[in-house]
Amino acid sequence: MPPVIDETKCIHCGKCADICPLSVFFFRREERAVPEVRYPDECWHCNACGLDCPQGAVSLQIPLNYMLLRIEASQLKQTKE
Amino acid sequence: MIPVKKHLSTDVLVVGGGIAGLSAAISARASGVGVLIAEKANTLRSGSGATGNDHFLCYIPEKHGPDVSVIVKELHQSMMGASQDVPLSRRFLEKSFDIVKLWHSWGINMRIDDDWTFMGHAFPGRPRIFLKYEGDDQKPILTREAKKAGADILNHHMIVDLFRTRDGIAGALALDVSGEAPSFAVIRAKCVILATGSGNRLYTSRNTPGTLFNTGLCPGCTASAQAQAWRIGATLVNMEQPVRHAGPRYFTRVGKATWIGIYRYPDGRLLGPFVTKATKELGDITSDVWNSSFSDVMHNGTGPAYIDCSDVPAEDLAFMRRAMASEGLTGLVNYMDEQGIDPARHAMEFGQFEPQLMGHGVQIDINGETDVPGLFAAGDAIGNCRADLGGAAVYGWICGEEAAKRAAACELVPEEEAEKDAWLAERMAHYSSFHERASRHGWQEVNRCLQQIMSDYANVGPHHVRSENLLNAGLKYLADMRALAGTQMAAPDAHTLMRAIETLDLMDCGEIIMHAARERRETRGMHIRSDFTFTNPLLNDKFLTIRRERGKPVTAWRDKLTA
Numbered sequence: 002m003p004p005v006i007d008e009t010k011c012i013h014c015g016k017c018a019d020i021c022p023l024s025v026f027f028f029r030r031e032e033r034a035v036p037e038v039r040y041p042d043e044c045w046h047c048n049a050c051g052l053d054c055p056q057g058a059v060s061l062q063i064p065l066n067y068m069l070l071r072i073e074a075s076q077l078k079q080t081k082e
Numbered sequence: 083m084i085p086v087k088k089h090l091s092t093d094v095l096v097v098g099g100g101i102a103g104l105s106a107a108i109s110a111r112a113s114g115v116g117v118l119i120a121e122k123a124n125t126l127r128s129g130s131g132a133t134g135n136d137h138f139l140c141y142i143p144e145k146h147g148p149d150v151s152v153i154v155k156e157l158h159q160s161m162m163g164a165s166q167d168v169p170l171s172r173r174f175l176e177k178s179f180d181i182v183k184l185w186h187s188w189g190i191n192m193r194i195d196d197d198w199t200f201m202g203h204a205f206p207g208r209p210r211i212f213l214k215y216e217g218d219d220q221k222p223i224l225t226r227e228a229k230k231a232g233a234d235i236l237n238h239h240m241i242v243d244l245f246r247t248r249d250g251i252a253g254a255l256a257l258d259v260s261g262e263a264p265s266f267a268v269i270r271a272k273c274v275i276l277a278t279g280s281g282n283r284l285y286t287s288r289n290t291p292g293t294l295f296n297t298g299l300c301p302g303c304t305a306s307a308q309a310q311a312w313r314i315g316a317t318l319v320n321m322e323q324p325v326r327h328a329g330p331r332y333f334t335r336v337g338k339a340t341w342i343g344i345y346r347y348p349d350g351r352l353l354g355p356f357v358t359k360a361t362k363e364l365g366d367i368t369s370d371v372w373n374s375s376f377s378d379v380m381h382n383g384t385g386p387a388y389i390d391c392s393d394v395p396a397e398d399l400a401f402m403r404r405a406m407a408s409e410g411l412t413g414l415v416n417y418m419d420e421q422g423i424d425p426a427r428h429a430m431e432f433g434q435f436e437p438q439l440m441g442h443g444v445q446i447d448i449n450g451e452t453d454v455p456g457l458f459a460a461g462d463a464i465g466n467c468r469a470d471l472g473g474a475a476v477y478g479w480i481c482g483e484e485a486a487k488r489a490a491a492c493e494l495v496p497e498e499e500a501e502k503d504a505w506l507a508e509r510m511a512h513y514s515s516f517h518e519r520a521s522r523h524g525w526q527e528v529n530r531c532l533q534q535i536m537s538d539y540a541n542v543g544p545h546h547v548r549s550e551n552l553l554n555a556g557l558k559y560l561a562d563m564r565a566l567a568g569t570q571m572a573a574p575d576a577h578t579l580m581r582a583i584e585t586l587d588l589m590d591c592g593e594i595i596m597h598a599a600r601e602r603r604e605t606r607g608m609h610i611r612s613d614f615t616f617t618n619p620l621l622n623d624k625f626l627t628i629r630r631e632r633g634k635p636v637t638a639w640r641d642k643l644t645a
Contacts, residue, residue, distance in 0.1 A: 020127040023295065023302050024238075024259070024577060040577065042526075043295050045302070046333070048413035049127035063417045066290050067333040070431035074392035077350040077429055 003044030010058035017050035084514045088267035092118035093489040095271035097241040100129030102461030102478035103277035104224040109482030111231035122240035130299040134410030137212035139472035140178035162468045165320040167643035170467035191216040202339035216408040250455030252495040264576035273485035280462040281305025281439030286533040288436040289332040298327040298336040307463035308443040309587035316452045317629040319445040319465035322598035324437035324542045343391035362398040374544035388429035441468025450481035521572035525582040528567045547612035553600045601637040
C-alpha cells in the first residue's frame with residue numbers, strides 16, 4: 002500500500018489525487034472524503050504526493066521487496082587491508 | 083461505444099506535459115499561436131522529471147570556450163553518443179544556453195554557488211557537459227510559465243492516437259481519464275508535437291521481477307509517441323538499440339551520477355581505474371565507461387558491486403543529499419532515513435536495470451519535424467538526438483517555434499472531415515471493445531506477458547543474445563498475445579483503459595524493436611546477435627529506420643548525418 006494518508010491530518014482537498022503522475026488515488030470532490038489509494042501497485046514512489054500535500058498527511062510505505070541492499074562500508078576496508 | 087464528449091481545435095497540440103511538452107508549449111505561445119497541452123496525469127508532477135532533476139546537458143560558451151564542436155564531440159563520445167545526428171546535436175547545444183538562462187530567470191536555480199557549475203558523468207581532464215542545477219520544482223514552475231504564456235492545459239486526458247490527411251497531421255484522439263467513465267475528445271490541430279517521454283514496462287524488472295512500476299524512469303511513460311507515430315506511418319530510428327540505466331537495488335531509481343562515491347568489489351578493490359577518491363567535482367565514472375560492469379561482476383561471480391561513499395568529505399555528502407532532492411529522489415532519501423541507511427557508513431549495492439526505450443524512437447529533422455508534415459517530436463521519444471532532460475527542454479523549445487511557424491501558414495482540417503475519418507472511427511471502436519467486454523483478464527496480464535516475451539526473445543546484453551530464430555519466435559508469440567488481448571483483455575473504467583492502451587502501445591514498440599533487431603545483422607553495443615557475432619564496420623555511421631507501410635514494417639539503412 003504505497004501512499005498512506007493520515008486521516009487525522011487530511012483536509013480532503015484532493016491535491017494528491019490531482020497531481021499523482023500515476024493516478025493511483027481515487028477522489029470525488031463532492032464526497033469530501035479521504036482519497037482512496039485505489040491502485041497501490043501502480044505507485045512509482047516518486048513522493049509527489051508527499052511533497053505537495055498541504056498538510057503533510059501523505060507518506061510512502063515502501064514495499065518490503067524494494068529493500069535496499071547494503072553492507073557496512075567498513076567491511077570493504079577490512080578486507081582491503 | 084465510448085462517447086465522444088468534446089470536439090476541440092487548436093493551432094499546436096502538445097502531446098504530454100513533461101519537460102519537452104511544457105517547453106514546446108511556452109515557445110509556440112511566444113510565437114503567437116494557440117497551444118493546447120494534453121497530459122494524461124497533471125503537468126504539475128508528470129513524467130520522468132516529475133519531482134526533479136539535477137543535471138542539464140548544455141553548452142555555455144563562457145565556460146566551454148567559443149567552439150561548440152568541442153562539446154558536440156564530448157556528447158558524441160558519451161554514453162548517449164551513438165544515436166545522434168550531428169547537425170541536430172549541434173543545433174541543440176547552440177540553443178541550450180538560452181534555455182538555461184530562461185529557466186534561471188523563471189526561478190529554477192541553474193547557478194548553484196552563484197556560478198554555472200558542471201558536475202556528474204564527468205571524465206577526468208575532459209570538458210564537462212552536465213550543468214548541475216536544482217530542479218525540485220521544475221514542473222510547477224514550467225507549468226506556471228506555460229499558463230502565463232497563455233497555453234491551455236488539458237490534464238487527465240491521454241492522447242491515444244493521431245490522425246492525418248494525405249498532406250500531413252490533422253489532430254489527435256484523446257481519452258478523458260478524469261473520472262471513472264471514459265469518454266473521447268477529438269482534437270483538430272494544425273501541428274502536433276509528440277512529447278511523451280521514454281518507454282518503460284517493456285522488459286521484466288531486473289530488480290523486482292514481480293512488479294510493473296519499479297522503474298528507473300517514470301512507469302507512466304510507455305513510448306506512446308513511437309507507437310502512435312508508427313501507426314500513422316511516420317519513420318522511427320535506432321529502435322533496436324536499448325538503454326539500460328543503473329543504480330541502487332532493489333528500489334529502482336536513476337540518478338547514478340548524483341551519488342558521490344567509488345565503486346568497489348566486495349573485497350574492497352576498485353571496480354575501475356579512473357578515480358580513487360570521489361568528490362562532488364569528480365565521481366567515479368567506471369560504469370559510464372564500462373557500462374555493463376555491474377552485470378558483468380554478478381555474472382562472473384566477483385560481485386556484487388558497491389558504491390562506497392564513506393571516504394567522501396562530510397560537506398560533499400551534505401551536498402549529495404541536497405542534490406538527491408533536486409534530482410527528485412526524496413522517496414528514496416526518506417526511505418534510507420527510515421531504514422537508518424547512511425551513505426557515510428553503508429555501501430550500497432548497484433546494479434543495471436532492465437532495458438528501456440529512450441533516445442531511440444521518432445525520427446526528426448533539424449527542426450524537430452517528422453516525415454509526416456506538421457508532426458513534430460521532442461524529448462526522450464526521439465531517436466536521433468538524445469540529450470535527456472536538457473535535450474527535452476531545448477528540442478521542445480525548437481519544436482514549439484517551428485510548429486508555430488508552420489501553424490501560422492496552414493489551415494485546420496474541417497470538422498466534418500474529422501467526424502467522418504475512418505481511422506479515428508476504427509480506433510474508437512477498437513478501444514471501446516476493451517471497455518465493453520465482460521472479462522476478468524486485466525491489462526496487467528498482457529503487460530506481464532509482453533515483458534516475458536521481450537525478456538526471453540529480444541533481450542539485450544550483456545549476457546543475453548538475440549538471433550533470427552529467437553526474434554522470429556518472439557514475433558510469433560507477440561502476435562499470439564496480441565490476438566488474446568484483442569479478444570479477452572478488459573478495461574472496466576477509464577483508468578484501466580488508459581493502462582490497457584499503454585500496454586497496446588508497448589506491444590507495438592515490442593514488435594518494432596524485434597523487426598529492427600532482426601534487420602541489424604551484426605553485434606553492436608548491447609544488441610548482441612549470436613548469429614552475427616561481429617561488428618560490421620560497413621554499418622558504422624549508419625542508422626536503421628523503420629516505418630509501417632500498408633500494415634507491414636519497412637526497414638531501411640541511412641547514413642548518419644555527420645556534417
